[in-house]
Amino acid sequence: MKQMTQKALLAAAALGFAHAGLAQPYPDHPVRIIVPFPPGGNVDQSARIIAHSLTEALGQSFVVENKAGASGMVGSDMVAKARPDGYTLLVSSNSAISIVPLTNPNAPYEPLRDFSMIGMLALTPMVIVVNPDVPAKSVTELIALAKKKPGQLAVATPSSGSINHMAIELFQASTGTKFNLVHYKGNAPAVNDVLGGHVQLSFDQLTSSLPHIKAGKxxxxxxxxxxxxxxxxxxxxxxxxxxxxxxxxxxxxxVAPKGTPPEIVNKLNAAINEALKTPAVQERFAGIGAQVNGTTPDEFYRFLQSEQARWSKVIKNANIKSE
Structure with a gap:
């Protein structure tokens, strides 16, 4: 009888613990979303759009924090080393979770190894833009002009090793052209110098060039x-x-720190993909020149694998090193 009582007490305790666990489903307190770039840019705005949606869907605050530095490595490394409990997440772009670790041998993390993929949010195309004084009216005419004046046409990039830089290197290698690459510290000064005619062209995010294209500049x-x-x-x-x-x-x-429980990853992924289906969220992304593009965690992992394989070849061929 005593043995049965002890067993009953143990069973009740175990059931109590189980109920206690179930009583605190994720998330049960505010979640930090780290953006490894300054406020106001494409990544920051994307993070704030999805943070608002997750707050509404999951009933807890998702708070965006900007931790900029070292081309996105500071904030990204912070998340890579955070507790894998779903309460510290990262919203980033190609730069920090794809390209910079390929161009910098001292990068403190490796994206495919150190992060649990949650999913993609959106894609933002780049646009090849020229100052109106450049006579080229098409890509074919631009290539012809570049071949006529090898190394004389200046092209602006927001930084060495950026996706913009990668795109230009790929373009040069594929078309047999040679431009004079001018690296800036950010998109704004790069675009400003194209507008001013100090450099002739840019491969720029649609987000930042669109107003100037519409204005005829x-x-x-x-x-x-x-x-x-x-x-x-x-x-x-x-x-x-x-x-x-x-x-x-x-x-x-x-993405989240490696080892984040699959049930948390899947819950976040499902909430994000539901949000991306709504017209209001789609409009907000369109407002920053982005196109929503939800994925599963596995789909994004495979996408990141293919991106790293593709750009690592470009980086090797062009001998690109992070500044």
Whole structure:
């Protein structure tokens, strides 16, 4: 009888613990979303759009914190080393979770090894833009001009090793052209110098160039995405312009520290994908020149694998090193 009583007490205790666990489903307190870049940019705005949706869907605050530095490595490394409990997440782009670790041998993390993939949020195409004084009206004319004046046409990038830089290197290698690459510290000064005619062209995120294209201050020659950008319906893709295989887009995605429980990863992924289906969220992303693009965690992992394999070849061939 005494033995049965002890067993009953143990069973009740175990059941109590189980109920206690179930009484605190994820999330039960605010969640931090780290953005490894300054406020106001494409990644920051993407994070704030999805943080608002997750707060509404999951009933806890998802708070965006900007931890910029070292081309996104500071904030990314912070998340890679955080507790894998779902309460510290990262929203980032190609730069920090794909390219920088390939160009910097001292990068403190390896994305495929050190993060649990949650999923992609959106894709932002780049657009090849020229100052209106440049006589080229198409990609073919730009290539002809570049070959006529090798190394004389200056092209602006927001930084060495950025996805913009990668796209230019791929373009040069595939078309037999040679530009004078001018690296800036950020998108804004790069675009400003194209506007001012100090450099002739740029492969720029649609987000930052679109207002200037619409105002007639920049001429768009092609977008680097697989499909035309709805914001520029008359501008062809590089495929349509006759130069296939040169696609290059900026992606934004959410990841967590490696070892985050699958049930948390899947819950976040499901909430994100539901949000991305709503017209309100789609409109907010369109407002920053981005196209929503939800994935499963496995789909994003495979996408990141293919991106790293693709750009590592470009980096090796062009001998690109992070500054």
């Amino acid at each position: 920049l001429r768009a020659l092609a977008v680097t995405s697989a499909k035309r950008a709805p914001e520029l319906p008359e501008t062809p893709t590089l495929d349509e312009a006759g130069y296939p295989g040169l696609q290059a887009v900026t992606f934004t995605a959410m």
